[in-house]
Amino acid sequence: MAGGGCSAPGQLPGDGHLSGRPAPLSEGPASLPAPTSLPGNRRLRFAPSPTGALHIGNVRTALFNYCLAGPEGRFLLRIEDTDRERYRPESVLEYQAELRWLGLLWDEGPEVGGPCAPYVESERLPLYRRAADQLLDGGAAYPCFCSRERLEELRAAQRASGLPTRYDRRCLHLSSDEVAELRAEGRPEVVRLRMPEGESVWEDLVLGPQRFDNAEIDDQVLLKSDGYPTYHLAHVVDDHLMGVTHVVRAVEWLPSTPKHLVLYRALGWAPPELAHVPLVLGPDRQKLAKRHGAAAVSEYREMGYLPEALVNFLAFLGWSPGTEEEVFSLSELRSRMTFQRLQSSPAVFDGQRLDYLNGVWIRRLSPGELGQRLRPFLPQARPEQLERIAEMVQERIRRLDEVPSLMAFAWADPEPGATLLQGSLSARAAHDFLESTLPAFQGGTDGLMDALRALASSAAASSPEGAKAEVRRLMRVVRIALTGQEVSPPLDACARLLGPEAVERRLRHSLWELRGPAGL
């Protein structure tokens, strides 16, 4: 069941009754609509920070959350736009577009709404302020007026003497008079968590039992001087109010989990289940980043990867079904993925395996569907050509962006030179064979391959030693005459696509090339 859910705002202190405190935020509604129970047997969320392109590692986290919600659960999208320095408004729409492209549709979130709206954190500021006030009241947090300069100096000094870098709690000991005085001076003020003594212990769904000594953990800033919360405060408040049952995030968050647990306790809330999934690494085993090449989903889309393949591939970076199956659709993943089968060690992003899976998914598409997917890659193709092209390339590509070069011959007459045409053949042999195929092409494309094979075999009969190789050499001339390429789709399909006129024109051009200036 989805816990206290949206009824929780009622448990917050009703209003900002600490009237001495500056109220940088306008007061929000007294409370959110409070359904007694929220939909979904599980509620998982993806809460990206819109600061740039959607990163492939984040997508995997989103995928895990989506799948782990299961068929009966709800997947929420929440925009974590609390860092105003790095915030990029266009990222919000980009993230949504990419998630939709991947099929990771959210049941609640921006645009689709839901019982816990709004799902954009910058629109929930009063909620965080109230939570901060509650923490302040209970002594779980304290105001801090230290300047960034002082904090930097402090850290530098601690580092220099080999100590862990932590806030020295200077402002914890401020008297109320001193606080009032500092406020009167208009000093910028933040709210810090007062990390209590003791240990933080939890059972991580992926990593197992975890234990941290709270003494090692810093007094984290919860509310910044600009009135926005830090991630730590915002996600605890929102996960609780949104009835999130399982928090699935990357291990880079592991060390800050004790802060979150302390927050839940101080606010009187039950923490959700926690699962920390291992990182996705680049080939050099460092956290996957831009310098490894493509790190943004958009780049993979533009390179011609299918969302099905990307999803399938990403799922196996940290999950496996325990069987020998390896091809999974998103909906299969959502019904099969469990916490028990999540890997605890990091995974290297192996582009070759992605290519392989992409080929698998390309071949699973119907030619009509593949044709549609090819559209952005073949802007010059007429709509009715797309399906035919799809059939021609389906078995020979691993990425959609291979198609333009593979099919380049379709839109412009190639002009292969004699050297390319003849290859290891004599110009005479190449010319004569090519000439002999003219009638076969005029007979339409149905029996074309048989006719060509027959011609090639009889022409090669004179070199019994390497008859097969000779057939290959002869067929190569035809391929190059028709397409200008050494690699192409099957010749009969090429001829069909080109039509008899273009075929004859190309063959005659190559014959002319082979005759050369001297006329052979």
Add this chain to the structure above:
RNA sequence: GCCCGCAUCGUCUAGCGGUUAGGACAUCACCCUUUCAAGGUGGUAACCGGGGUUCGACUCCCCGUGCGGGUACCA
């Protein structure tokens, strides 16, 4: 520096005390084949090291090593 996590073929992984350590990608060879693919067959290739526990450790515990993460008024 300090804190934390992780550790099976090159890569993704199966294994949850007794297996010829399995599969997939990649790679190599062969077959099929008009090219390239796709497909088929076969091969090479792994338990980080050292101590324990146990009749028996890839599997459990400890230490080391390696790799990674965190250490912000960023997420």
